């Protein structure tokens with residue numbers, strides 16, 4: 168993909184976001200509210216993932232990126248971490264055929280060297296199987312951290328310099344080509360469910376000009392209607408990318424103003 172950057176060139180903007188990135192928060196509280204173990208919230212969270220991906224595909228969203236497991240989530244109780252790993256494996260095994268049949272390409276970003284061999288092989292198979300699909304790219308961020316991503320891209324640039332025997336040009340394009348999601352445009356819309364208002368080390372570089380949408384809805388309750396409300400809110404935003412409102416006025420209005 169040719170390099171697109173909101174800080175280098177003003178991107179084209181459409182009513183439907185091309186790329187939606189989501190922090191799926193509130194699974195534990197959803198379960199606790201129902202006197203269920205926290206992990207029951209994660210299980211229901213997978214249903215919400217399915218509904219969201221289906222809904223995005225239907226609406227013509229091209230990229231959906233989900234924060235499934237952050238580099239900081241290892242700090243959770245061991246049993247919860249193991250449960251999340253098993254859930255990821257089960258969901259991937261169960262859903263991959265359906266994703267493929269629906270033209271969805273799956274990518275996993277993050278430091279998966281920390282995962283056991285079985286999970287890595289499964290990810291590899293799923294990515295290969297769906298590699299040619301073009302309807303929607305679903306990215307699962309697993310053991311991902313925005314700072315990790317920036318560091319690993321920087322490391323690759325440095326290694327490139329060593330290989331080439333001279334300092335490489337460091338600019339946005341040469342740097343961003345090494346980011347884990349170099350294949351995707353920057354997110355247009357960032358959604359975080361569960362009432363918290365922070366980005367928790369998600370796509371730090373890529374969220375520079377993304378529109379943010381926070382909702383109190385817990386992730387297991389996030390359905391097609393909730394997604395619709397987020398997209399509606401996005402449609403009402405004025406994406407200026409540093410320009411003024413007047414500069415964004417439609418051409419016809421500008422002509423009218425001039426002719427007055």
Ligand code: FPP
Nearest residue numbers: 191192193194195196197212213235255258
């Ligand atoms: C945050 O809620 C959620 C997670 C850390 C895990 C999210 C994972 C899933 C929904 C499963 C994803 C599976 C696939 C295949 C993508 P929380 O536990 O922090 O909730 P809380 O803030 O209420 O405690």
